[in-house]
Structures are given as C-alpha cells and as structure tokens.
Amino acid sequence: MSSDSAIFTIVVIAYILTVIGIGLWGYVHTETEEDFLVAGRTIGPWVGGAVLAATQISAGTFVGTLGRHYLTGVSWIWIWFGVWAGWLTSAIVVAPKLRRFGALTVADYVGKRFASERARTLAAALIIITYTIYLTAQFQAAGEISMAIFGIRPIYAMLALIGSTACYTLLGGVRSSSYVDFLQTMLMILGLLLGLPVVMQTVGGIRALGEYLGSIDPRITGWWFSWRDVAATSIAFGFTIAAAPYEMTRYYSMRDERTVRYAIGISIAMQAIIGSSVLILGLGMRGIFPVLPSADQASSVLASAVMTPLAGSLFLVGMISAIMSTVNSILIVTAGALSHDLYGRLVNPRATDRQLILVNRAGIVALGLVPVWFALQKFGDVQAIVVEQSKFIASFFFVPIVVGLMWRRGTREGAVTAMGGGFLACLVWTLTMQASFSRHGIDAVEVGVAASALLFVVVSLRTPPTPAENLAIFFEDAQTASGRGAAFGA
Amino acid sequence: MHGFGWSFYGFFVAAAVWVTCYFLWAWGASRREAGARSKRLPRASSRGDE
Numbered sequence: 001m002s003s004d005s006a007i008f009t010i011v012v013i014a015y016i017l018t019v020i021g022i023g024l025w026g027y028v029h030t031e032t033e034e035d036f037l038v039a040g041r042t043i044g045p046w047v048g049g050a051v052l053a054a055t056q057i058s059a060g061t062f063v064g065t066l067g068r069h070y071l072t073g074v075s076w077i078w079i080w081f082g083v084w085a086g087w088l089t090s091a092i093v094v095a096p097k098l099r100r101f102g103a104l105t106v107a108d109y110v111g112k113r114f115a116s117e118r119a120r121t122l123a124a125a126l127i128i129i130t131y132t133i134y135l136t137a138q139f140q141a142a143g144e145i146s147m148a149i150f151g152i153r154p155i156y157a158m159l160a161l162i163g164s165t166a167c168y169t170l171l172g173g174v175r176s177s178s179y180v181d182f183l184q185t186m187l188m189i190l191g192l193l194l195g196l197p198v199v200m201q202t203v204g205g206i207r208a209l210g211e212y213l214g215s216i217d218p219r220i221t222g223w224w225f226s227w228r229d230v231a232a233t234s235i236a237f238g239f240t241i242a243a244a245p246y247e248m249t250r251y252y253s254m255r256d257e258r259t260v261r262y263a264i265g266i267s268i269a270m271q272a273i274i275g276s277s278v279l280i281l282g283l284g285m286r287g288i289f290p291v292l293p294s295a296d297q298a299s300s301v302l303a304s305a306v307m308t309p310l311a312g313s314l315f316l317v318g319m320i321s322a323i324m325s326t327v328n329s330i331l332i333v334t335a336g337a338l339s340h341d342l343y344g345r346l347v348n349p350r351a352t353d354r355q356l357i358l359v360n361r362a363g364i365v366a367l368g369l370v371p372v373w374f375a376l377q378k379f380g381d382v383q384a385i386v387v388e389q390s391k392f393i394a395s396f397f398f399v400p401i402v403v404g405l406m407w408r409r410g411t412r413e414g415a416v417t418a419m420g421g422g423f424l425a426c427l428v429w430t431l432t433m434q435a436s437f438s439r440h441g442i443d444a445v446e447v448g449v450a451a452s453a454l455l456f457v458v459v460s461l462r463t464p465p466t467p468a469e470n471l472a473i474f475f476e477d478a479q480t481a482s483g484r485g486a487a488f489g490a
Numbered sequence: 491m492h493g494f495g496w497s498f499y500g501f502f503v504a505a506a507v508w509v510t511c512y513f514l515w516a517w518g519a520s521r522r523e524a525g526a527r528s529k530r531l532p533r534a535s536s537r538g539d540e
Binding site: 215221223262272279 | 492495497501506513516
C-alpha cells in the first residue's frame, strides 16, 4: 500500500467511525416514531441549514457540476439562482405552513390538506418510485469514483455505501442523520476550500486562468449556454426544490417556523460557497488538464493528482459525504413513505410506534438495495439521471404542494389528477418531444407542471371543496372562507 | 484579451446580494411574526389556544 493510499484509508476509516458513533448516539436517544422521523422537532438553524445543504448537494454537484464547469466554463453557474428561487418559494409559501402543520411525512400533508387517503397513497407511491431513480444516480457515482481512483469494482463500493449509510440512518433516524449531515457539510466545504489555493497556485492565479481559458474557447469564460438554456434548467431545478419531499421532511424536524426560515438562508449561503468553489475548481482543472477523457473525471483527478495526499483525502471524503448525505435523506423519505404512509395507514392502522420503526428500518435496507441493481445497469450518466428525476418530482408535486398551499379551493380529485397527469405529461414529453428541446426550448418539466396546474384548477372547480376542518391549519381564515368557493390567497 | 467577464465576477456579486436580501427578509418576517403573536396572545389565551 502506498503512503497516499494509507492516508486516504486512515481518513476514511476515521470518518466512517465518527458517522457510526453519531448513529449509535442517535439510537440511544430514539424512542418514539416522532423521535425517529423528525428528531423530536429539536433541530436548530445552523444544524438545520447544514442538513438542507447536505441534502441539496449530491454526487451531481461534486462530479457532474464540477465536470460541467470543466467542459463548458462559467455560464452554468447561473442555474444556482433557479435553485435559490426554489428555496425562496419554499421559505415563503411551503415551509411555514408545513412546519405549523407539524406532520411526520410529506404524504401526511397531502392526505390532510386534500382530505384523501387516495391522494396520500399516490403521493407516497410516487415518492418511492422517483427517489429510487435518484438513488440509482448516487450509487452509480460512487461506483464510478471507486473505479476511477482505486480500481475497485463498482458493486463493492455501492454495497459499502449502502451499508454505512443505512447503518447510521436506521440506527438513529433523523436525529443522528441531522448531526451527520452537519459534519458532512463541513467536510464538503473544507474539502473544496482546501482545493482552491492548490489549483490557483498551479494555474498562476485567476487572471492568468481566465486569459488561458479564453484563448482555448471564448465561450468558456463567457456564455457557453444561451440564456434560454440556463433559464430552462433553472426553472426545472426551482420547481423541484420548491416542493422536494426530501427537503420538506427535514422542515418537520426543526424547532419552529422561524428556525426553518433561518435554516434555509444558512443553507443558501453554504450552497453559494460550495457552488463558487466548484466553479473555480472546474475551471482550474480545465487549465491544468485541458483534455481529460471525461469531464466527470475532473473531480477525481483533482483529488488524486493535484492536491496533497491529506487534502485530496479530505476532498474525497467530502465527495463521499455528498453522496452519503443525499442517499441518507432519500432513504429517510422513502422508508417513511413506506412505513408511515403505506404500512401504517393501509396495512396495519393499529401499528405501534415500535412496529412502525421496525418496518421503517427494514424499508431502509430494502429500498437501499433495489437501486444498486439499476446502478449496475448504467442506464444513463449521473448528471442526466439527477436532472430527469428532478423533472418528474416537480411535475407531480409542485402544483399540489405549492399551489395547494396558496389556493384553498384545490380538492382531492384535483390533487390526484394533477399528480397523475403531471407525471404522465412529463413522461410523454420526455419520450417524444424532448429530443428537439434545443430547437423549441420547452423542457419536460415545464410541460409537466403546466399540465398538472391546468388539471388541478379545472378538476378542483368541478368537484366539492375540501372540508373546512382540513383547511383550517393551512389557511387562517378557512372556516369563514370555505363557503365562498374559489378564493385565492391564505 | 479573453479573460473572465461579468458572467464570472457578476455571479459572486449577485450571490452576495441574494443572500443579504434573503436574511433581511427573514429577519423582517420574524419581527412581524413576533409582533403579531404578542398582539394575538391575550385573545388566544382567553380562548384556550396556544
């Protein structure tokens, strides 16, 4: 074993032991389903902000986005404003009402808001299906990193990833996951910041880098993508973030609405630091290695060939953290949907807290293993899988959640139709018209959300209103307004 | 001269402005909520609400 490998092995073992230690601590402090799913609602703004950042930042950021900057330069950075617009929408419309509601899962909200078990079941099923696709991308990224850097077969890396992540997730639930997420966000930021001075020193500073990259292709330092391309992708990410179940579930674990609001701000600030660092590192890698076999290799080569062994090890741990934190968040939300919304409501409504936690833990293992098979088939590249699943999430969830929280006249029939119709519209557009996207500039997510919104409004107006008692917690004046029919605003 | 232009440097400025504006809004919203809560509290208490 070389000294570089020894340093990396020591850093990774220390990291995994720390993570498992936090998992054991969470296990000791977890007694009820509320402890397991929402950490007893005790998470503060700093840990909450790091949790939201950790769930947002994934393999797509460290591998895909860094590679995208390597290949295409600066202009991709502007999609962050679409992401942050999604966070802003969530902070203004979604988070306060969901946190006030104080449920355990996102499907809980759907079931309560629309007074419908059918809508709740559909929401839970769609969450499980689409997030299985998202998990596939994370496992695939782990496999590619392990193969590129260590020559380890992807299946072993994937099993190690699911083993370590499931370990701390099923031991301590959201409580331990939140503190692990905080650690992981700090490691991601540290790893990226350690890379900046090394890369800048190698390329001779930011001005020299800009002049060199501009001489290769002026689009790298200017606009590789048109504003329409950037706007379309930004809108897709914005829709997704505004109504992302794996982020919304974490709002429930925070102390109150004020905490959620500040946590979102802290998360945006952390994302700005991470996004800026990824931009500069991607550009710097293009300056150092103008021709890599694949843009997705830029981050792995940075860690293994540019940074010092210790800094490179921390960068790699940051990459692993990004993958683990996203896998962890998805397992929490999918296993919660399985145990709380499907098992607890349909199969065994009299289940005790102990039984629900047991089913949740079994679900974490089962739902973690299924995507491993898909990841081994390699149906697409990592960034493409991440983007595609986010389009589907937005297409079936944005309207029932965001519009459903603003418009009291939305009904259960409207919600069910909007979820199913949005999903199908996105699927059909993806399979048919998406290929000519660059010509007409209309993305599947825009079609999915538009179809979902249209169905929601039309079907809701033709069906009986939701009972006032279900609306009361989401609309302060629901008791008096429910009889007025279609009125907008809370 | 093909160095970085406003598409590069402008991002950092815009991101800083975004984060600053967000926290100003969050701070203002928390103040408004606290004010509204303190006005509502005596009435709510008499109804037995939280």
